[in-house]
Amino acid sequence: MDGYPSLDRIDLKILAVLQEDGRITNQALAEKVALSPSACLARVRRLEAEGLILGYHARLDIERIRPTVTVYGEVTLKSHRPADLLTFEAALAEIPEVVEAAQVSGPFDYLIKVVSPDVRFWGELADHLLQEGLGVDKIASHILMKDAKPFRGAPVTARRHPGFDG
Amino acid sequence: MDGYPSLDRIDLKILAVLQEDGRITNQALAEKVALSPSACLARVRRLEAEGLILGYHARLDIERIRPTVTVYGEVTLKSHRPADLLTFEAALAEIPEVVEAAQVSGPFDYLIKVVSPDVRFWGELADHLLQEGLGVDKIASHILMKDAKPFRGAPVTARRHPGFDG
DNA sequence: CCTGAAATCCACTATTG
């Protein structure tokens, strides 16, 4: 459990810019953060090596690529022993349609996001999760009706108080 | 409401590769899909223009950049008139800590994901959402304990049946 | 729609401050 790496204003700016435009050229990035290209590239490589940048990805409009039903599942397990949690997580890792999974506090244990071709597929997937000795007690599901705010990144710098003024 | 664009095997491969590695060079991409660099680039530009590729982003480990508490909020509105939904969604769009929001079916109306510096911030944000004439009835929240499977993209091609064999 | 060539631009590595 080590602390936070020491990041100066330039590092944070680089992270913010790359999160917004992952394909910006190093030259343009260097200009935005007021650094020479070589110094900028060295910082980017350092941020990658430190694991603060985990990867670069194209964001796709999957619903326009093929028919899709996205479902959020609230999964409750029968047991909360660490080994059982890991077994369940390992199973999720093997299912490509489970695109995201979070262990959460509250009345259920995991919130999972599933991108399936139709509702039947989700039904079969839920059945599998309930049957295959994964210790799943129950699953409540919510179908995504509208992607009101697609994920585009988290704020790199924290505000102290929320506000609707920005 | 138009149908799906006609995408051949190469287009789907390009989308899959770029989703996995958004910073791959056009040359390497062209090689992977067995096309010349110029033909490959033309396809990528077409996919971008058609809106199937919405953007490119670095994926950051925000929890290692700064202290973070991620919360899922289940938001119930008082009214479900389209105008009220849009008002609420517009408010969410203005709050950078709300990193994702989905309108869903079921006993609540929106599932929102919030990245806040601490729990107090989330409390204040929830209070604001409940007070400011946005028509919010109630919010149930779940704190993220462990990011069991971070989002890295959705499968570009659909399977017919789920299975744990891959 | 593709290929292939030509020109521009960029990434990356010394080298130096």
Added chain:
DNA sequence: CAATAGTGGATTTCAGG
């Protein structure tokens, strides 16, 4: 740690099929 300059390689455009 950062700036500068140079080279190899990539991006991008365009002519041609």
